[in-house]
Amino acid sequence: MPYLSIRALVVEDNPFQRSLTVSLLKQLGCREVLEADNGGEALAILQAAGSVDVALCDLQMEDREGLEFILRAGGAGQLGTVLITSCLPYDVGRAVRQIGALLGLNIIMDVAMPLRAGSLRKHLDGYLSRRPARQQPSATVAHISENEVRHAILEQQLEPYYQPKFDLLTGEVLGVEVLARWNHPSKGLLTPAIFLPTLEHCGLMDELLFSLMHQALDLQGQAKRRGVRLNLAFNLQASQLADIELASKIKRMLASHHATGSSLTFELTESGLIEVPAVSLENLVRLRMMGCRLSIDDFGVGFSSLQRLCQLPFNEIKLDAEFVRDIENEPRCRAVISSTLAMGQSLGMSVVIEGIETAAQQQQLLKMGCTQGQGYWHSRPMTGADLLRCLQRSAPSARGLL
Known part of the structure; x- marks a missing residue:
């Protein structure tokens, strides 16, 4: 049975x-x-x-x-x-x-x-x-040690996977979010839930960020040589903004890959931005001055979203998937989505809706005027090789992506 x-x-x-x-x-x-x-x-x-x-x-x-x-x-x-x-x-x-x-x-x-x-x-x-x-x-979590994750970073076993952001009207790829996966030699492909706690505890989040950036910028260069410009979005923890050298390190990495700040987006979870010291604000301003986009991630699930929008130089809102999950049956979720879209337009900020998993959700969002989204309905996270093939198949519409 x-x-x-x-x-x-x-x-x-x-x-x-x-x-x-x-x-x-x-x-x-x-x-x-x-x-x-x-x-x-x-x-x-x-x-x-x-x-x-x-x-x-x-x-x-x-x-x-x-x-x-x-x-x-x-x-x-x-x-x-x-x-x-x-x-x-x-x-x-x-x-x-x-x-x-x-x-x-x-x-x-x-x-x-x-x-x-x-x-x-x-x-x-x-x-x-x-x-x-x-x-x-x-x-699996109990078996992940500091030595293991340090070795994984050194050997580039922590690999970038790419989840595209789409134009909901045309299906065009607008950019990709870079996500970490551990290609473990004996345990297979491990998700961040398994290894991120060890990285955070050991203070290795910067090492992870720069390892992912190095690999992803290499891929961005390959895409550019094929005629496709690709925006890369990286997740950045609020605690990482406390490093006064953060913006300078990112600038040097961009220079080493002959890339520009306008080709990067940094996503910060708003719940981690309750207190923003001066050095963190300085880093955000420097990143914007370099041309980088700043996205407030998981918008709407914390208690300080609107205050953060007023105080910090974001130019993109990513609305948390929780609101899309109930869009067909929950009037309050539809109201939050509509209000966020209107607010984004008033503030001159793009709005990306996360967690689109069905055709019905997408159709509802299109009726509400949403144009940018991300979720399994369009694409699951993929390897760099798969992404390049995907972009080549969609050419020439993929050419000139930002």
Whole structure:
């Protein structure tokens, strides 16, 4: 049976609904199905029986303990995916999903009752498809040492991968975001979630940045010789701006590659810019004076976005993917996107929408007047060789890219 490895828990105070759901899960082949008629009983079951893979929970039970159950069980790491069988207002549902995200839970809202085999099978398949990706990092992080990452930087095992930014109207590549991947000789391709904590702890973020820049600028030179000018966007931590020599180091690297500042963009996460000392502001100004673009990344997820836009010399806004994820069903997300687009136009700043994953999301964004975006619907991060092939295929429309 495909779901034999899944352990499930049903939390529902309606005996008939609970019985139907338990029966359906067993018919689908779940290894073990537990049941409780309130949140307190569900917590006691988990305490005695251990964690579950999938929990189906009604948040509108009479005892109102459903949310408390998710908070306590999720915080203790006893839940995987949680299917919410209550019909809640969009804003309340979005807040519940945010709570889940903070707890590391995958929460799926508005699972219609009574459950049907087809819809439940889809959710179980979704859990199984996500499970390996969620478990992989924890098994690998503990083995990453400072010596390993230093060696990886020296041997250029930390490689740039490139995720294009697109013109949503024409499909033209407007530039690429440079992302780090570790091509580990024995562990395969590792994502930043695995090695960035070690780099940050050991103070090696500058070494990573300049290693990626060196490799990416080489690729930019290859593209230029083929008639394609390519803008490279690098992620920059706010702490790196405290180095008074940062702008000078970047200027020297550009000179060594015969590149210009206008061919670079630096993306800074706004949540890291709560306090901006004078030296950081000086670096930002110097980068702008060199012609570099400055992008405020993950816009809208922190508490100081508007203040940062007024104080710092950004000329691009990257709106966080959270707002696109619910664009079709959540009026508040559409309002935030529309307001950000209007604000960007008023401030003379380009707006890039992150996290576009479906054709429906793209069509909605186009109707709202969005012209620039990034996400898996267009392209996943790719190697430099794949990017060059992609750009050559799109020529001559790719020629003269900024």
